[in-house]
Amino acid sequence: MHGLLRLSRWIDALTEAVGKGASWLILAAALISAGNATVRYAFNASSNAWLEVQWYLFAAVFLLCAGYALKHNQHVRIDVLSSKLSRRAQVRLEIFGTLFFLLPVAGLILWLSWPVFVDSWRSGEVSSNANGLALWPARLLVPAGFALLLLQGVSELIKRAGFLAGLAPDPADQPEGAERDLADAILKARRSK
DSSP states (O other): OHHHHHHHHHHHHHHHHHHHHHHHHHHHHHHHHHHHHHHHHHHSOOOHHHHHHHHHHHHHHHHHTHHHHHHTTOSOOOOTTGGGSOHHHHHHHHHHHIIIIIHHHHHHHHHHHHHHHHHHHHHTOBOSSTTOOBSHHHHHHHHHHHHHHHHHHHHHHHHHHHHHTTSSOOGGGSOOOHHHHHHHHHHHHHHHO
């Protein structure tokens, strides 16, 4: 089990790095959007390629950060029933959901999306828009994103099994993330004044 927990920490580190790296794509998309709007209104010029780049960046953030959202418990949950259960029963329910829903669906989408990417790559598929971009990078984001989600699902499964075995802390007791850190820093700064 200790080897699996080390694997989980490695997956968590990968997920954290990809999530933080992909978050910079939001800034890139905003700058490209602002630049495109400025050029369009100031010089009456535009390119479909700039619009497609924004679409690619949004897709990259959405797909590459799915595992990051799962790691930080920021994914969509329906806690109406599970909130009435004990913590150990909740963890068992999460293990069931991961084994029978998350992992099979993520694996199926990964398996089905890979040939779509390969076909797009081999054929040199390009957007049908004037000045359109190659489509293979966008097609690659789907299997890449679901591979990362699948890996993070495995990590979450390991952490929950470790918790039930008494070898790991409760995965729900993790820090809430950058927003909580920022709020704590602001409160600390106000108290020191």
